[in-house]
Amino acid sequence: MNFLSGLTRLLIPAPCLLCRMPTLSSDGLCPQCDAVWGDLMTSGGRCPVCAIRVPEPGMICADCIRHPRAFDRTVAGLDFDAPARALIHRLKFQRDTAVMAALLRPMTEAIETQYPQSAAAQPPVDWPDVLLPMPIHARRRRERGFNQARLMADWLGRRYGLPVHGKVVRRVTMSDPQSMLDAAARRKSLRGAFAVVGALPAHVAIVDDVMTTGSTTDSLARVLKRVGVVRVTVWVAARTPRPGA
Ligand SMILES: [Zn+2]
Ligand SMILES: [Zn+2]
Numbered sequence: 001m002n003f004l005s006g007l008t009r010l011l012i013p014a015p016c017l018l019c020r021m022p023t024l025s026s027d028g029l030c031p032q033c034d035a036v037w038g039d040l041m042t043s044g045g046r047c048p049v050c051a052i053r054v055p056e057p058g059m060i061c062a063d064c065i066r067h068p069r070a071f072d073r074t075v076a077g078l079d080f081d082a083p084a085r086a087l088i089h090r091l092k093f094q095r096d097t098a099v100m101a102a103l104l105r106p107m108t109e110a111i112e113t114q115y116p117q118s119a120a121a122q123p124p125v126d127w128p129d130v131l132l133p134m135p136i137h138a139r140r141r142r143e144r145g146f147n148q149a150r151l152m153a154d155w156l157g158r159r160y161g162l163p164v165h166g167k168v169v170r171r172v173t174m175s176d177p178q179s180m181l182d183a184a185a186r187r188k189s190l191r192g193a194f195a196v197v198g199a200l201p202a203h204v205a206i207v208d209d210v211m212t213t214g215s216t217t218d219s220l221a222r223v224l225k226r227v228g229v230v231r232v233t234v235w236v237a238a239r240t241p242r243p244g245a
Helices: 002-011 031-041 062-066 084-094 097-114 138-144 148-160 183-190 215-226
Strands: 073-079 130-133 169-171 194-196 203-211 231-239
Touching: 031 073, 031 097, 073 084, 073 097, 084 097, 084 148, 084 203, 084 231, 097 148, 097 231, 130 148, 148 203, 169 215, 194 215, 203 215, 215 231
Parallel strands: 073 231, 130 203, 203 231
Antiparallel strands: 169 194
């Protein structure tokens, strides 16, 4: 009975997560969309600090040189534009965790390429000690019922055997609609936005769905370093491209 129901589930096509065409693939993307998805993730270099696209791999972008960040390294799977936006919205606003495997595949490929494993038992060089989902304010969490960054961190934690510290940092202010503010106003609105309420190890990886300008992440990283975290890595599903890029 169980065997049969499992078999039925495998053989009944489900609509592709992106184009709605029926497909049998395990992560929900039809072969056509999967090919597009593959092209999106395999192109070009990103700034090692903030993961914005740069002409040469490994080149630190002008923004990160001009305004040094409190975080040390960012790994991003995709640029935040269609179709990444479509999957992130389904996760964020509909709690549709069926998108998780497809959405996080570019990110895990980037992680696994950028942290080559030397010996099976050893963690890779620069590997974080814990995952820290980007906290959302308690009121927003109540409205939405969940924190999408927490869902992502739990998924990644299971994949890599990393502990997830979901309650060590609290978001204590509701952020203003970020896009309405200029950079200086945004920094001011984020001052005092986070409170650390527990112990953290030396190397923390912040997990988030999207990095927009990086200012929220920077504000959190600053707070983490103030309480003794030595290194802050950021793992994001998607990075917002530079305007006009
Ligand atoms: Zn499709
Ligand atoms: Zn940068």
